[in-house]
Amino acid sequence: MNDMRPSWAAEPGAKSDAAFGHPPPGGIGEIVLEVENLTVQFRTEEGLVQAVRGVDIDVRAGETLGIVGESGSGKSVTMLAVMGLLPRTARITGSIRLRGQEIMAMSTKEARRIRGSKVAMIFQDPLTALNPCHRVGDQIAEMVHSHHPEFSDRAVSSRAAELLELVGIPQPGLRARQFPHEFSGGMRQRAMIAMAIANDPDVLIADEPTTALDVTIQAQILEVMRTVQEHTGTAIVFITHDLGVIARMASRVHVMYAGRGVEMGSVLDVFANPLHPYTRGLLNSLPRAGIHTERLVPIAGSPPSMLHPPTGCAFHPRCPIVRPECSSGEPPPMAAVASEVAGSSRLSACLFADELVADAWAAR
Numbered sequence: 001m002n003d004m005r006p007s008w009a010a011e012p013g014a015k016s017d018a019a020f021g022h023p024p025p026g027g028i029g030e031i032v033l034e035v036e037n038l039t040v041q042f043r044t045e046e047g048l049v050q051a052v053r054g055v056d057i058d059v060r061a062g063e064t065l066g067i068v069g070e071s072g073s074g075k076s077v078t079m080l081a082v083m084g085l086l087p088r089t090a091r092i093t094g095s096i097r098l099r100g101q102e103i104m105a106m107s108t109k110e111a112r113r114i115r116g117s118k119v120a121m122i123f124q125d126p127l128t129a130l131n132p133c134h135r136v137g138d139q140i141a142e143m144v145h146s147h148h149p150e151f152s153d154r155a156v157s158s159r160a161a162e163l164l165e166l167v168g169i170p171q172p173g174l175r176a177r178q179f180p181h182e183f184s185g186g187m188r189q190r191a192m193i194a195m196a197i198a199n200d201p202d203v204l205i206a207d208e209p210t211t212a213l214d215v216t217i218q219a220q221i222l223e224v225m226r227t228v229q230e231h232t233g234t235a236i237v238f239i240t241h242d243l244g245v246i247a248r249m250a251s252r253v254h255v256m257y258a259g260r261g262v263e264m265g266s267v268l269d270v271f272a273n274p275l276h277p278y279t280r281g282l283l284n285s286l287p288r289a290g291i292h293t294e295r296l297v298p299i300a301g302s303p304p305s306m307l308h309p310p311t312g313c314a315f316h317p318r319c320p321i322v323r324p325e326c327s328s329g330e331p332p333p334m335a336a337v338a339s340e341v342a343g344s345s346r347l348s349a350c351l352f353a354d355e356l357v358a359d360a361w362a363a364r
Contacts, residue, residue: 029061032202032235033082033119038094040077040086047307051077053259053331054094059203064229064236066250066267068243068282070303074259075239079205083121084111099202117147120196121205126188130180136191137161137176143198163194166231167224186217190224197228204228207239222249243286247271255279258304258314261334265346275337275348275356277319313349326351 040052052074059065067075080086082096084103096103098118103111123129131139140160144151157176164172167190180188189209196204206225210218222245229236238249246253246267253270255263255278263276274280281299301318304310310317316326334347337357350356 029233031058032061032099033057033059033237034095034097035078035082036095036097038078038081038096039092040074040081041091043089043091044307049306050309051259051306052081053309054333055256055259055261056334057254057261059235059237061202061235062229062233063252064238064250066238066240066246066253067256068240068246068253069256070241072303072306073256075256076207078256079121079207079237079239082203083119083205084115085121113147116143116196116201117199118201119203119205120199120201121207122189122192122196122209124208124211126185126192127180129192130188132180135177135179136183137164140164140176140191140195140198143195147199159198160194163198164191166197166228167191167194168220168227169194185213186220189213189217189221193221193224193228197232197234200232201234203237204234205237205239208241210242210245211240218245225249243271243282255282258309259306260314260331260349261347262315262349263347264334269346273357275346275353276315276350277321277356278315280356281318281320313351321352321355323352 035055035057038052038055038057039050042049042051055074055078057065057067057078067078069075077086081090081092082103086092092104094104098114103114106114130136134142137157137160140163141153141156144156144159148156161172161176164175169175169187169190175183175187180191183191192209209225210221213221225236226249228234236249238246240246250267252265253267254261255270255276257278263270263274263279265275270279271283274283278299281297284297285299287296299318300320304314304317310327311331312325312327312329313319313332316322319326332349332351334349335353337346337348337353348356
């Protein structure tokens with residue numbers, strides 16, 4: 001083997017602080033993933049479903065970006081497009097660049113080469129994502145072998161045990177020889193994380209990885225992901241509807257509604273001063289520690305059908321501050337909100353974001 005091999009392949013069982021391809025992160029780095037004007041449509045018997053409509057996202061090395069929104073807002077479809085896992089019937093336009101390389105222009109073979117290597121995904125249900133007929137260690141080893149066929153079985157098996165240890169599974173050598181049904185739900189999710197980071201991806205996409213777990217196990221899984229990021233320096237895109245998870249894990253948050261981005265900024269700024277009525281509705285519908293209220297305030301109405309999304313701002317049928325101009329023309333894009341009160345680098349798709357800034361200042 002030459003000197004370009006990963007350090008984990010040097011000696012079976014050898015461990016070091018540099019056991020992964022990335023150095024420990026020293027902060028937020030360069031942009032590793034750029035999604036620009038992404039649209040995804042599906043042809044159905046009822047008509048054309050406009051699942052994603054002009055989404056722009058950027059993710060930097062070492063950061064965790066949270067993507068939140070109601071079911072059907074386009075969160076998962078956006079990231080499945082990044083992974084190249086949408087069906088061939090999907091109509092996809094726009095640009096997806098990984099470290100400056102255009103993914104949309106890649107051949108199927110080239111896309112398969114980076115999937116699981118440069119960008120990887122942790123799925124919501126590990127019980128269906130893991131093959132019940134193969135040992136857990138063999139499945140992790142297969143992830144490595146598929147991208148590094150030159151490495152020995154012994155080196156790859158050692159890597160699998162090392163990964164299981166990293167994600168907090170006790171007796172990793174023994175557990176690697178067991179089948180998924182012998183793992184608890186939390187341990188299966190840890191094994192999924194181990195598989196996802198097996199090849200040191202630049203971007204790790206976590207699609208609701210804690211939804212099916214109880215609160216205690218959720219906290220453990222979130223801590224595992226934080227440890228993984230400290231070791232690898234990878235960027236994490238965390239898809240969830242749980243704003244509490246975003247508050248704990250993410251540095252920035254991208255709020256989606258009806259297939260579009262409606263607000264983006266640092267978690268602290270967005271949670272303190274939401275500048276889109278939809279974001280305010282999400283936050284107002286949550287119980288808060290130390291604040292007594294008789295009833296939570298839900299968002300009125302229901303999300304729109306993506307077969308026929310509303311004209312103008314898609315949220316206007318449910319918006320408490322709707323104006324006539326909200327329902328006409330093209331959907332407003334996210335634009336910078338220039339205000340010290342708004343916080344740094346704030347983007348909002350609301351035509352009246354400046355008024356929401358004033359409301360936030362008055363509330364203070």
